[in-house]
Amino acid sequence: MRSMWKGSLAFGLVSIPVSLFSATTTRGLSFRTLHIPCHTPLQYRKTCPHCEKEVPPEEITRGYEYEKGHFVVLSDEEIRAAAGEKEKVIEIDYFANIEEIDPIYFQKAYYLAPEGPGRKPYALLRRAMEESGRVALASIALHNRQWPAVVRVYGDVLSLSTIYFPDEVNAVAELPVTPAPELREGEMVMARELIEYLATPFAPEKLRDHYRERLLEIIEARIKGKEIAVALAPEREKVVDLLSALQASVEMARGRKEKGVGGKSKGTRSVTRKKEAVAQAKK
Amino acid sequence: MNFFDRRIHPMEPRPSKTLPLGETYGYQVKWDGMRLLAFGRGSELRLQGKSLRDKTSKYPELSGLTRLVRAEEFILDGELIALVEGRPCFYSLMRREHSGSSYLAGRNVPVFYMIFDCLYLDGAWLVEQPWECRQEMLGGALQENETVRICANYDDGESLLAGVEKQNLEGVVAKKRGSPYVSGPRESPYWLKTKLEQQILTLVGGLLLRDQKVVSLLLGLEEGNGSESGRTATLRYIGNVSSGLTEKDLAEWQKWGRRHAVSDPPFRRPLPAAGREVIWVEPLRGITVTFNEWTPELKLRAPRVGLTPL
Secondary structure (H helix, E strand, O other): OOOOEEEEEEEOOEEEEEEEEEOOOOOOOOOOOEOOOOOOEOOOOOEEOOOOEEOOHHHOOEEEEEEOOEEEEEOHHHHHHHHOOOOOEEEEEEEEEHHHOOHHHEEEEEEEEEOHHHHHHHHHHHHHHHHHOEEEEEEEEEOOEEEEEEEEEEOOEEEEEEEOOHHHOOOHHHOOOOOOOOOOHHHHHHHHHHHHHHOOOOOHHHOOOHHHHHHHHHHHHHHHHHHHHOOOOOOOOOHHHHHHHHHHHHHHHHHHHHHOOOOOOOOOHHHHHHHHHHHHHHO | OOHHHOOOOOOEEEEOOOOOOOOOEEEEEEOOOEEEEEEEEOOEEEEEEOOOOEOHHHOHHHOOHHHHEOOOEEEEEEEEEEEEOOEEOHHHHHHHHOOOOHHHHHHHOOEEEEEEEEEEEOOEEOOOOOHHHHHHHHHHHEOOOOOEEEOOOEOOHHHHHHHHHHOOOOEEEEEEOOOOOOOOOOEEEEEEEEEOOEEEEEEEEEEEEEOOEEEEEEEEEEHHHHOOOOOOOOEEEEEEEOOOOOHHHHHHHHHHHHHOEOOOOOEOOOOOOOOOEEEEEOOOOEEEEEEOEEOOOOOEEOOEEOOOOO
16 A cells, blocks of 8 residues: 555644555455447547637636636645645544544545554554544645544554534435324334334445346457457466476576587677676676 | 474575585576465465565466475475566566456466475475475475476586576575574575566666756556557656667667657556656657566666676
């Protein structure tokens, strides 16, 4: 795993050097878009309808459309500066109980690993948080914006989950729900029994991505079909060929050495270098 | 802790300008790839890299390794290499290492596991055993197949170095007979590696100017093996070369560059030589450069043209 960010975890007067790793990987299948007649992957070109030309990256900036057709121009640097992304600090504000945060708030999970001198204060903070059972409410600048975040103990490490601002969670009131109908006790008993009947501990290892498996099966079969159809398919690389070529070269070198014929006359420069290497070692 | 879950720094050879000779050493090819430890327990396999990171899911084609070892439990040490046109290609291995999908990557970049040591077999740690004894145990425990090989041992280092050079391989490691397996990351004097210089054919995608004159060439390799036919290749930047080019060579490149200049840089973004003056050229002309090794960022270390002395 590669760290995506190095910075510090600030907690009161203490600042702990940490690096941030993505805690999850989405394993979808990605497809490229092709032109049907020739199967060429399509290219996306950024064009300007006004100048009628393709636009190179150095001519692209951002604009906020405050009114239809009217923009406030902002550079990427300005946007990053506003997010505080240069700061590279995870600022802890306060500690709370995790039950107080509804899972709907959680956005994306990361791992925090201590860097060099941060090992000791990191271990201290992790242990203290574990003992208190509390999680930290913090903030972090990532991907051009500021995120509230929850830092908590996950196994031997600390994890960080970015969370949504309350105004990013859509209000339930906006749903088209009619007033709750009356429920009869008999129906409730049945519903409760059904739930108890299906109750099983959560087993993530049993989750299977049937959609992905089915698609991969199709892809595999097509590739295999193609290998049969195309007679000139490149041959699979073989290491044995290289190994036998090496063996032959080694035996040839040994034979020459025993006969006493050396690469004195027409050796290339690197051979000369190697002979020197060996000669020096013999001294 | 159970042997299976241990994080082990593999034994590191010490670099040596000259190959030490004598009967006290055994010699092996130094393969240009990625160090990999394989932990096996029953049908369970765990792969671990030099930096202790887990690689198990990256290389699913090695999952059959447990069936090739005649032991219930083992730890093996070796080098994972990728072959392109029959030659080890570190560049392709790193491209695969950094690509997201291991599923179809194996088809495009086949890997081979060149095994050269054995740390643990069925409940017994072998690290204190002499090197030649571990080699014997490895030979007896592992059955080779197409993908998994045992590194051959040679008694004659000089001939092996000549063979390695002839086959354009990376170098030779001399291993002291009777020596134990000393876990890294500190380099051990029991193993000494001697590297040869390497050569690669690159495409020139730009000419770097200073005071209107070409001073070095921007080198690249084609992305995606050039399989997307019908379009000009996009280059991945791998470094600059100026060492070994004479004034005459540079003037000739400048003349050629003027004829083949393009406005659209052939390199993938971000562009190399940012803020400098560059003539971008159509990547039509190749040049073979000599270099010491790949840097972790996949750039050439100390590239030079021709056979210039270091």
